[in-house]
Amino acid sequence: MKYALLIGPALYAIAALSPSAVAATGQENSSSEEQTTSAIQNENPVDLKNALIAKLPGWLAEYDVPSAAIAYIADGKIAWTLVAGEAEPGKAATPDTLYNIASMTKPLVAETVVRLAKGGAYSLDESMAVSWVDPDIKSDPRHKLLTPRMALVHRTGFPNWRYQTNDVLAFKNDPDTQFGYSGEGFQYIARFAEKKMDAPLEKLVEKQIFIPAGMTQTSFTKKPWFEGRIAMSRNGKGEHDYATVREDWNAADDVWATVGDYARFLTWVMDNPVSDEPLVTFWTAKENLGGQICGEGRLAVDVCPKSLGFVGGWNVYHTADNLIVMHGGGDVGERTLGFFDPISKTGAVIFTNGAKGQKVIRDVVKILFPDPSFVAFMNLQAGG
Secondary structure, eight states: OOBOSSOSSSOTTOOOOOGGGOEEOOOOOHHHHHHTTTTTTTSOHHHHHHHHHHHHHHHHHHHTOOEEEEEEEETTEEEEEEEEEEEETTEEOOTTOBEEOGGGHHHHHHHHHHHHHHTTSOOTTSOGGGTOOOGGGTTOGGGGGOOHHHHHTTOSOOOSSGGGGTTSOOOSSOTTSSOOOOHHHHHHHHHHHHHHHTSOHHHHHIIIIIHHHTOOSEESSOOGGGTTTBOOEEOTTSOEEOOOOOSSOOTTSOOEEOHHHHHHHHHHHHHSOSOOSOHHHHTOOSSOOGGGTBSTTSBOGGGOOSEEEEETTEEEEEOSSOEEEEEEEEETTEEEEEEEETTTTEEEEEEEOBTTHHHHHHHHHHHHOOOHHHHHHHHHHTTO
């Protein structure tokens, strides 16, 4: 089963290492934007790192997570990276360790698709049927309604994966009628982009993202430089195994990256916005899904987000004080998160290779970005 850090029909939450293993390495005006992050942006990055150096090994041991890699972003730059634990039994994780980032693959594809549209290659609101129709739905006229924008905000009507519909892609709902998180939607939009641009997806991402962002340690498919660098995963039974390394790309899952490389992606996205709109305006989802995580047994009223939804393939979480753009991922033995505040240009990337890694992520967020609502959401995701 594939997991992701986000809201949907059901919440993901309802889902021994020594200290020596640590290796350091509506439109709003500009004044209101500045006020949104005053509680977070004054933290000293060195103090934050020292706090994690002291606590991270203990968390890994407590939650039975082999390792964690963290990159912290301050003022739009990577301030530091920190890695603790083991990439595999008896082998320390390092800043060069490659982690399976699971659904954090999606923002790489989303940014590629959006930036191609910005360059005039196509419209996000055109029918994808002109360039691509999956054979499974060719006889269903609803395929003509599908647009790139629907796929980016998870409104295609597809299931998450086609194995949920007997290994045949099918509509669970009419397109653009309701939210439904879907990896198949990202597979679909990637096929569309390939056909429209007459180029392989990996080449499109390389040209639009990897090269301009300076990302040399991230790949959708197996590469010779993976050798000896992969973080083994630990599942919920405490068993070690290697996560999927693909020979063919998946637009929604299983990219491998170092924590520093993905942090470079986040800083590049902040430095190269795809819109001239004010940040708060652009990063406001048209569909507010916050009600799915607020209420009895979920988030209390006083920490419920003002807004939660998807913009351009990213999950956007508005709190009373902060604007958080994020995406997470989780497979059998991996839990990951990347987030940034485009106003304060603060953020972090956190990779883990353990089934209980969400608890490590929660505790790291408490230190790095102690927004009460965001921390409460992380706690919900971690199962308390």
